[in-house]
Amino acid sequence: MVKLKNEYGEIAISGEVFTTLTGDAATNCFGVKGMTVRSVTDGIVHLLKSEYKGKGVHVVYNNDNTISIELHIAVDQGVNIPVLCESIKHEVSYKVSKGTGVEVKRVDVFVDSMLLG
Numbered sequence: 596m597v598k599l600k601n602e603y604g605e606i607a608i609s610g611e612v613f614t615t616l617t618g619d620a621a622t623n624c625f626g627v628k629g630m631t632v633r634s635v636t637d638g639i640v641h642l643l644k645s646e647y648k649g650k651g652v653h654v655v656y657n658n659d660n661t662i663s664i665e666l667h668i669a670v671d672q673g674v675n676i677p678v679l680c681e682s683i684k685h686e687v688s689y690k691v692s693k694g695t696g697v698e699v700k701r702v703d704v705f706v707d708s709m710l711l712g
Contacts, residue, residue: 597660597697608695610654613662618648620690621666621704624683626674631667631707640707642669663701664691669708680704 599606618630622645630643630651643651655663664687670679684702691699 597656597662597695599660599696608697611649612695613654613664613691613697614649614652616691616694617652617654617664617666617687620687621652621668621683622648624679624686626671626679627683628669628671628708628710631669633667633707640667640669642708642710657700659700661698661700662691663703664699665703665705667705667707669710670706672709672711676706680706 596610597608599608621627622629628642629645630648631640632643632650633640651667653665655665657663666683666687668683670676683704687702688699691697
């Protein structure tokens with residue numbers, strides 16, 4: 596949770612807000628099939644349904660009231676992965692910062708799977 600103070604009082608922003616904004620921003624980028632999560636029991640990567648896309652996101656709260664974000668995705672076959680990841684980093688950083696007022700220090704994108712058509 597991040598707490599912001601202003602002249603009117605204090606605002607507390609929960610982690611769910613950050614994960615939802617991140618999941619929405621990432622999955623709206625062209626070439627992203629969806630968010631993924633790796634099963635603890637068998638180590639297999641699973642594509643998440645759209646209502647669970649925040650589970651593919653991990654938010655780290657930094658000491659300077661910024662956040663760092665890790666997200667796990669599956670991509671379409673044939674996309675340029677480095678270009679797609681840069682696009683996702685910019686989109687996530689912009690949407691989360693604009694929506695919450697919290698600076699995003701770092702966005703790390705992990706491509707866990709490439710899916711056919």
